[in-house]
Amino acid sequence: MKKFFHMLITLMMVGVLVGCGTQTSGSQAGTGDQPSGDSSSGEQSAETTLAKIKSAGKVTVGFANEKPYAYKDENGKLTGEAVEIARTILNKMGVKEMEPVLVEFGALIPGLKAKRFDMITAGMYITPDRCKSVAFAEPEYSIGEALAVKKGNPLNLKSYEDIVNNKEAKVAVMAGAAEEGYLKKMGAAEDQIVIVPDQPAAIKALQSDRVxxxxxxxPSLQAVLDSANDDTLERVMDFDQPVIDGKGVRGYGATAFRQEDTALREAFNAELKKLKESGELLNIIKPFGFTEQELPGDMTAEKLCKPE
Known part of the structure; x- marks a missing residue:
């Protein structure tokens, strides 16, 4: 009987050991299948994300519903300047499907860091503060101020300074827009600034010679001019961007990734560079109101991430 109990206890101990061994093995395998996270180098984690989306042929993208950068059209299709750039680049990388996640703008970076999506593309400007949280690809567009005048530019207005220096010049600005403050800081008189309620009112003011x-x-100005379809109006294509309090007002937008996703960001940047060099980038962004003036030039994410 004793011998029987000894054998039973021995068998039970072997079973426990085997069970523990299987559980440990499973835990180790599970860890290896996950992105490497904080325990490994950033590049290893990035390679895992890049490999994942290439293998699946699908990427999850976070975006805020804001025209012209990222939005759903009347058919429910995700489109926009930033989206179409990302879609083109990802297709060239072999990732054919974009799975959208619509969130508020303020939830984009937290959601990216929490791995709710693989990347965010929503017309987000590159700033030093944001660079502390995410890794930006190179800028894909720039946004500055713009000016429209009657055809031939009768007063030869090519900057806000030109408006300030010509006391006869009047300019229409939408109520609450930042441009009113810019003009006043640069010395424009109150009677030079005509406040209008909306974009159509601005066009009418110019057409009727009130301004x-x-x-x-x-992009907003280009969209307004395109809608007006009036060949007596034109955009000042050699407009000089204003400098306010010693700083330029031009912003640069880009797609953003988790900081550890180095390989994914570099692969994205490589294809973006090709789009810039071939001129295809401009063709992609033109339908959304962007022109040559909105191209990013030689500005880099590294420069924009440096504190001022």
């Missing part, structure tokens, strides 16, 4: 110019950000 000599209208101003707003580049």
């Amino acid at each position: 000599h110019a209208i101003t707003m950000t580049g």
Whole structure:
């Protein structure tokens, strides 16, 4: 009987050991299948994300519903300047499907860091503060101020300084827009600034000669001119960007990734560079109101991430 109990206890101990061994093995395998996270180098983690989306042929992208950068059209399709750039680049990388996640703008970076999505593309400007939280690809567009005038530019207005220096010049600005503050800081008189309620009112003011110019950000102005379809109006294509309090007002937008996703960001940047060099980038962003003036030039994410 004793011998029987000894054998039973021995068998039970072997079973426990085997069970523990299987559980430990499973835990180790599970860890190896996950992104490497904080325990490994950033590059290893990035390679895991890049490999994952290439293998699946699908990427999850976070975006805020904001035209012209990222939005759903009337058919429910995700589109926009930032989206179409990302879609083109990802296709060239072999990732054909983009799975959208719509969130508020303020939830994009937290959601990216929490791995709710693989990347975010929503017209987000590169700033030193944001660079502390995410890794930006190279800028894909820039946004500055713009000016529209009557054809031929009768007063030769090519900057806010030109408006300030010509006391006859009047410019229409939408109520609450930043341009009013810019003009005043640069010395424009109160009677030079004509406040209008909306974009159509600005166009009408220019068409009726109430003002000599209208101003707003580049893509917004281009969209307004395209809608007006009036060949007596034109955009000032050699407009000089204002400098306010010693700083330029031009912003640069880009797609953002988790900081550890180095390989994914570098692969994205490599394809973006090709789009810039071939001229294809401009063709992609033109339907959304962007022109040559909105191209990023030689600005880099590294420079934009440096504290001022």
